[in-house]
Amino acid sequence: MQDIMNVNPGLIFWSLINFSILLFILSKFAFPAMKKSLQSREEGIKNAIDEANALNEKAQKLLAESQEKLDNAQKEVSEILSSAKNLAEQNIQKANEEAEKNKHQKIEEAKREIERSKNDAISQLRNEVADLVVTATEKILETKLDKDSHLKLAKEQIEKLPKN
Amino acid sequence: MSATENTEHLEEEMNSEVESTHGTEETAHKEESPVTQILNDLGDHEEFSFGPLHADILPVILYDEGQFHFYGSRSSMEASGDYIMEHHHIVRATDHKSPDMNLSITNMVAFQWMAMILLVILFFTVSKKAKKSGDKAPSGIHNFFESIIVFVRDDIVQPNIAGNASVRLLPYFLALFMFILVLNLIGLLPGGHTATGTIGVTAALAITAFLVINYTAIRESGIGAWFHHLLGGAPWWLAPLMIPIEIASMFIKPFSLTIRLFANMVAGHTVLFSLMGLLFVFQSFFVAPAIVGFATFINLLELLVAFLQAYIFTMLTAIFVGLAIGEHSHDHEHAH
Numbered sequence: 001m002q003d004i005m006n007v008n009p010g011l012i013f014w015s016l017i018n019f020s021i022l023l024f025i026l027s028k029f030a031f032p033a034m035k036k037s038l039q040s041r042e043e044g045i046k047n048a049i050d051e052a053n054a055l056n057e058k059a060q061k062l063l064a065e066s067q068e069k070l071d072n073a074q075k076e077v078s079e080i081l082s083s084a085k086n087l088a089e090q091n092i093q094k095a096n097e098e099a100e101k102n103k104h105q106k107i108e109e110a111k112r113e114i115e116r117s118k119n120d121a122i123s124q125l126r127n128e129v130a131d132l133v134v135t136a137t138e139k140i141l142e143t144k145l146d147k148d149s150h151l152k153l154a155k156e157q158i159e160k161l162p163k164n
Numbered sequence: 165m166s167a168t169e170n171t172e173h174l175e176e177e178m179n180s181e182v183e184s185t186h187g188t189e190e191t192a193h194k195e196e197s198p199v200t201q202i203l204n205d206l207g208d209h210e211e212f213s214f215g216p217l218h219a220d221i222l223p224v225i226l227y228d229e230g231q232f233h234f235y236g237s238r239s240s241m242e243a244s245g246d247y248i249m250e251h252h253h254i255v256r257a258t259d260h261k262s263p264d265m266n267l268s269i270t271n272m273v274a275f276q277w278m279a280m281i282l283l284v285i286l287f288f289t290v291s292k293k294a295k296k297s298g299d300k301a302p303s304g305i306h307n308f309f310e311s312i313i314v315f316v317r318d319d320i321v322q323p324n325i326a327g328n329a330s331v332r333l334l335p336y337f338l339a340l341f342m343f344i345l346v347l348n349l350i351g352l353l354p355g356g357h358t359a360t361g362t363i364g365v366t367a368a369l370a371i372t373a374f375l376v377i378n379y380t381a382i383r384e385s386g387i388g389a390w391f392h393h394l395l396g397g398a399p400w401w402l403a404p405l406m407i408p409i410e411i412a413s414m415f416i417k418p419f420s421l422t423i424r425l426f427a428n429m430v431a432g433h434t435v436l437f438s439l440m441g442l443l444f445v446f447q448s449f450f451v452a453p454a455i456v457g458f459a460t461f462i463n464l465l466e467l468l469v470a471f472l473q474a475y476i477f478t479m480l481t482a483i484f485v486g487l488a489i490g491e492h493s494h495d496h497e498h499a500h
Contacts (some may be wrong), residue, residue, distance in 0.1 A: 004207040004243060004362070004430065010267040011208060012365025012371070018276045019372060022343055027335035030287035035334075037294035038310060041301075126384075 132157060168380075202437040206430055208362050209271040210254065215355020222274060228255065228263035260418050272359040279346040279359070316341050320479050324486035329384050333485065335374055340369065341478040348429060348470035352463065360473070361429035363422060370418035373481040377417070381488035393488070417484050421477055430471045432466040 067140045212219045224235040226247065229352040233243035242248055243390045248257050255262055286309065302310050321337050323331045344360055351358025359365045382390045396401060439459045444451060 004203045006207070006363070007367060008208060008270070008362075008364045009265060011270060011272055011362060012368045013267055014269065014273040015276060015365045015368030016360075018273065019281060019339070019368060022280045023336060023339040025284055026287055026339050030291040031335050031338065032285070033291040034287075034310065034313060036293045037302075038313065051407060051452060092490060 129161060199416060202434060205437065206361055212269060212271055212274050222269045224254065225267040226263045227265040227267060231466055257461055271357055272365055273352050275357050275359045276347065276351060279343060280349055283342055303326065313338060316478065320482050324482040326490060329380050329489060333376065333380065337482060340481065341474050344477055345474035348474060349427065350468060352466055358429045358433060360425055361433060363426050366422045366425040370421040372419055374418040377484045378486050380485050384489045421480060423471055425473055425477050426468055432462060434460050434467055
């Protein structure tokens with residue numbers, strides 16, 4: 001029991017000296033180089049991470065920008081498309097309206113033409129009838145026919161007329 | 165693992181112990197019980213011993229009656245006739261009393277030298293590799309030691325010690341951690357002795373901790389704050405109570421460090437030695453498997469304890485340093 005619980009002043013003294021020497025040698029000759037390499041590497045890693053972060057940020061910005069551009073382009077395209085569609089619709093409507101108008105005009109014109117032709121025909125007929133009557137009268141007067149033959153002739157002439 | 169070797173080691177030790185008691189002293193004291201035998205084996209010796217190897221090569225340095233006495237070894241000391249060995253202790257040949265001070269290089273000092281040489285070689289190798297590798301990733305032993313350095317820095321020193329002091333004190337904590345760890349591990353080698361299992365060594369380490377704690381506190385916060393700290397933050401009229409308590413705590417901290425490391429290292433080895441001793445008590449082959457298995461388990465546990473105690477000693481020292489500095493900066497904040 002006595003040995004192990006003994007506090008040996010000599011051992012304390014030598015242990016202090018040993019530890020001091022160890023601390024001195026290590027901190028003088030071994031630690032600085034290790035510390036330097038550790039620090040430079042840590043700095044390098046930190047720089048690399050910072051750089052990567054900066055690059056990432058830049059890339060993010062670029063991405064956002066291009067996304068925005070893309071969105072704008074899309075919007076523009078859809079605007080153009082819709083305006084073109086509107087225009088086309090308008091054109092079609094206009095064309096339709098015009099065609100309708102034209103048709104009405106044509107029909108109107110045709111009606112008028114028909115009317116005019118009819119009037120022409122009627123007036124022609126009237127002239128013809130008058131002529132016929134005149135020629136018939138002339139014939140009657142030329143041949144001096146009897147009352148019966150007059151009548152017969154007149155009847156024949158009238159029958160020649162188209163029924164109207 | 166080394167359980168069987170430990171057995172051999174113990175056997176050898178017992179034999180050599182018997183031989184040495186016969187060889188050096190006429191008054192052979194055979195009254196020693198197995199317990200004292202074990203505890204004496206764990207303690208310090210004047211001769212170098214590693215396993216079965218016992219060598220009387222360590223110089224004896226004595227300070228007695230106003231002058232120093234140097235001897236190349238224990239036997240040359242005895243040859244000079246001034247001092248003799250008695251019950252493993254150096255005593256005067258004339259009146260059989262201990263000399264005033266025994267500053268001999270003992271076995272544990274030699275084991276510290278082994279640890280120092282090992283550490284210096286390792287760290288110089290690593291430092292050379294560090295110089296060469298530069299910014300590149302470390303490899304092999306460099307990588308291993310760097311991870312230890314980073315562990316001590318990031319998990320022990322920096323969380324506890326604020327500011328610039330943590331940078332300045334890192335070499336101390338690193339050396340402390342590695343020194344304790346290597347001493348613990350050397351003690352686990354078959355036949356090795358655990359220097360951290362003697363109060364002298366742990367007391368010396370705790371003394372450095374005491375010095376570092378108070379030196380750092382004074383340097384970082386000033387001597388006024390250091391005295392103010394003796395109040396422990398209590399109002400001034402509690403001073404008669406607080407100042408003795410704080411002064412006591414100043415000394416209790418390193419004392420607890422001393423005892424904690426010492427007791428932890430001794431306890432495991434005592435258990436190991438006791439288990440091995442059971443073999444000699446029973447003198448039977450049938451108990452051997454159980455004892456060897458259990459001893460192997462304890463040995464592995466000791467491996468854990470070796471790392472754990474090195475960590476705890478360093479961690480607590482860092483905490484004490486941080487407390488000694490930290491309370492000042494806390495007061496400072498209040499003052500502003």
